[in-house]
Amino acid sequence: MKGRDLQRHLLTGVSYFIPFVVAGGILIALGFLFGGIYVFNDSNLAAQIFWIGKDAFGVMVGVLSAYIAFSIADRPAIAVGFIGGMVANRIGAGFIGGLLSGFLAGYVVLYLKKINLPAAIRSLMPVLFIPVIGTLIVGLATFYLIGPPATWLNTTFANMLNNMSVSGTVIISLILGAMMAFDMGGPVNKAAYAFALAASQNNNWVPMAAVMVGGMVPPLAIAFAMLAAKNKFTEDEQGGLTGCFIGAACFITEFAIPYAAADPLRVIPSIMVGSAVGALVSYMAGVSLMAPHGGLFIFALANKPLMWIVSIIIGAIAGAVMLLVLKPVLKADQQKKKSESKVGLDL
Numbered sequence: 352m353k354g355r356d357l358q359r360h361l362l363t364g365v366s367y368f369i370p371f372v373v374a375g376g377i378l379i380a381l382g383f384l385f386g387g388i389y390v391f392n393d394s395n396l397a398a399q400i401f402w403i404g405k406d407a408f409g410v411m412v413g414v415l416s417a418y419i420a421f422s423i424a425d426r427p428a429i430a431v432g433f434i435g436g437m438v439a440n441r442i443g444a445g446f447i448g449g450l451l452s453g454f455l456a457g458y459v460v461l462y463l464k465k466i467n468l469p470a471a472i473r474s475l476m477p478v479l480f481i482p483v484i485g486t487l488i489v490g491l492a493t494f495y496l497i498g499p500p501a502t503w504l505n506t507t508f509a510n511m512l513n514n515m516s517v518s519g520t521v522i523i524s525l526i527l528g529a530m531m532a533f534d535m536g537g538p539v540n541k542a543a544y545a546f547a548l549a550a551s552q553n554n555n556w557v558p559m560a561a562v563m564v565g566g567m568v569p570p571l572a573i574a575f576a577m578l579a580a581k582n583k584f585t586e587d588e589q590g591g592l593t594g595c596f597i598g599a600a601c602f603i604t605e606f607a608i609p610y611a612a613a614d615p616l617r618v619i620p621s622i623m624v625g626s627a628v629g630a631l632v633s634y635m636a637g638v639s640l641m642a643p644h645g646g647l648f649i650f651a652l653a654n655k656p657l658m659w660i661v662s663i664i665i666g667a668i669a670g671a672v673m674l675l676v677l678k679p680v681l682k683a684d685q686q687k688k689k690s691e692s693k694v695g696l697d698l
Contacts, residue, residue: 364419373644378404380641380652416453423457431485432456444501528630531565560640561630569607569622571599572670602646625670632662
């Protein structure tokens with residue numbers, strides 16, 4: 352079992368998990384937007400939107416666990432992982448408990464699949480023995496072994512965030528913002544996003560606002576830099592200007608990748624600084640965002656929509672200024688040179 356394999360299993364689980372988070376988070380936020388802060392006490396349309404979102408949130412830990420297990424041991428592990436995740440959710444172990452139960456379920460099922468049984472009952476393995484035995488093992492292990500420390504960690508984490516000093520807030524916001532820009536959609540980016548998701552489960556949506564700022568700043572910082580000094584970018588890179596604005600608006604950090612690949616030593620530090628600054632402004636302004644995706648299209652769901660947009664712009668300006676300071680002016684023949692990282696610029 353290698354670290355790369357663990358990372359692959361985790362990212363598989365996260366990729367299936369995110370649509371549930373996005374749907375649940377945005378619908379909950381829309382419910383509050385249309386029905387007010389006490390929408391859960393009503394029975395109108397806004398309340399139904401809110402509760403549908405809560406239903407999506409209610410299964411997201413199970414989905415995370417299920418598809419981590421699926422990545423490890425294929426389809427027979429889905430049910431075992433899902434139920435283990437739901438047990439983790441029920442006892443308050445949350446995201447961390449679901450993650451651990453998913454790995455446990457995957458390797459338990461992988462072991463069960465290797466047991467040699469008579470041919471007459473082998474066909475019952477995926478529909479009877481694995482679901483029943485695997486679920487029993489994983490469910491009990493989650494309740495008695497994984498649950499208590501994970502629940503303690505969640506509670507400690509929530510208390511830490513709620514009681515964090517100003518200096519602690521500054522540090523965590525800078526780190527989260529820089530992580531979102533470091534590998535632009537890779538494992539480090541997803542780790543910062545996972546931190547914000549864990550915080551949201553404790554009804555702290557401030558990190559989510561900061562993380563989304565950190566993810567939107569990189570392509571916008573590059574776009575601002577191109578607008579300010581086109582002579583520092585190749586013609587191919589300039590052709591991706593519109594794409595950078597679209598990527599920023601849609602919270603798709605990956606639009607910055609071609610530029611980072613072409614000039615990593617200048618671009619990556621610049622966008623990391625920009626994202627860190629933007630996240631810091633958002634954090635210090637107390638902006639919260641009860642929607643885990645959607646970019647500018649869900650700005651009205653922030654508690655301080657205007658301040659949230661301002662934090663994005665400030666971060667992008669900071670990143671653009673640093674990039675312009677670091678990047679040299681290109682000669683005419685260099686500007687016309689085909690970019691080696693052209694793929695993706697015309698998206």
